[in-house]
Amino acid sequence: MIARTDIxxxxxxAPALALDASVRTIVRHWPDAVIVDxxxxxxxxxxxxxxxxxxxxxxVFKDRHSLNDWREHGPTSSNINSMINLVWLDNQLTIVVDxxxxxxxxxxxxxxxxxxxxxxxxIAA
Amino acid sequence: MVAPQQDLLERLxxxxxxxxxxxxxxxxxxxxxxxxxxxxxxxxxxRRRYPHPxxxxxxxxxAEEHDRNPHRVKAFLQALxxxxxxxxxxxxxxxxxxxxxxxxxxxxxxxxxFSLELQLAGDDxxxxxxxxxxxxxxxxxxxxxxxxxxxxxxxxxxxxMQHSSRD
Numbered sequence: 001m002i003a004r005t006d007i008x009x010x011x012x013x014a015p016a017l018a019l020d021a022s023v024r025t026i027v028r029h030w031p032d033a034v035i036v037d038x039x040x041x042x043x044x045x046x047x048x049x050x051x052x053x054x055x056x057x058x059x060v061f062k063d064r065h066s067l068n069d070w071r072e073h074g075p076t077s078s079n080i081n082s083m084i085n086l087v088w089l090d091n092q093l094t095i096v097v098d099x100x101x102x103x104x105x106x107x108x109x110x111x112x113x114x115x116x117x118x119x120x121x122x123i124a125a
Numbered sequence: 126m127v128a129p130q131q132d133l134l135e136r137l138x139x140x141x142x143x144x145x146x147x148x149x150x151x152x153x154x155x156x157x158x159x160x161x162x163x164x165x166x167x168x169x170x171x172r173r174r175y176p177h178p179x180x181x182x183x184x185x186x187x188a189e190e191h192d193r194n195p196h197r198v199k200a201f202l203q204a205l206x207x208x209x210x211x212x213x214x215x216x217x218x219x220x221x222x223x224x225x226x227x228x229x230x231x232x233x234x235x236x237x238x239f240s241l242e243l244q245l246a247g248d249d250x251x252x253x254x255x256x257x258x259x260x261x262x263x264x265x266x267x268x269x270x271x272x273x274x275x276x277x278x279x280x281x282x283x284x285x286m287q288h289s290s291r292d
């Protein structure tokens with residue numbers, strides 16, 4: 001069993017906007033990322049194809065191999081930190097990772113936090 | 126009589142809460158016609174730069190995208206109201222489609238020089254450069270995502286201003 005860590009980021013934004021910016025940040029780190037709708041498991045191979053308006057729970061796999069590994073074996077020590085789960089609920093984004101002390105994962109989390117706190121996101125109409 | 130394309134464009138603009146773009150100038154029909162013309166020129170400029178199949182910035186594409194990602198359409202419409210340059214609007218569209226901003230240069234000397242240059246990299250490896258000497262295009266810089274990745278500076282993404290949590 002792999003322990004997972006929740007990082008909660010307050011972000012009173014439109015959910016689609018926050019999820020889009022967060023996934024985009026992950027794709028910068030993982031250019032071959034595969035994106036999966038956490039509810040109906042629909043798979044998207046390109047960030048631009050994701051209909052963020054319809055999603056609140058997204059799994060981002062590092063690459064196709066990671067997705068297949070998860071499908072076959074579930075979370076194991078061999079695929080640790082190869083998937084990040086983003087969940088939007090009540091004006092906050094929860095980033096779920098395996099090992100938040102991993103420098104690569106820390107870089108992604110830092111990126112998501114920095115993009116979501118930029119001022120233009122927080123000027124409400 | 127209003128053309129169907131103009132009607133659709135107006136609906137998109139108003140649905141995105143950007144009605145001021147066409148109401149501000151006192152003659153909405155004329156403003157709408159000008160925006161449709163600029164968008165048409167942007168479509169042509171896009172096809173010239175990116176002849177391979179990919180989503181083209183057009184009224185139809187915007188309508189499709191609005192159903193899936195309204196914030197992206199809002200950002201593009203805000204750019205359409207700010208920049209008179211089809212080339213710069215192609216650049217905005219590509220960033221919205223996921224292109225990476227490789228390089229950005231601004232040169233400015235009061236009342237003498239404004240120069241903006243951006244280089245984009247697509248996921249297919251394509252590199253394209255965009256340049257403007259029109260200071261109106263500086264407004265586009267306000268929409269760029271600003272972030273740090275592992276402590277390193279990054280401009281990434283093109284986002285709407287004045288979002289609504291209902292978007």
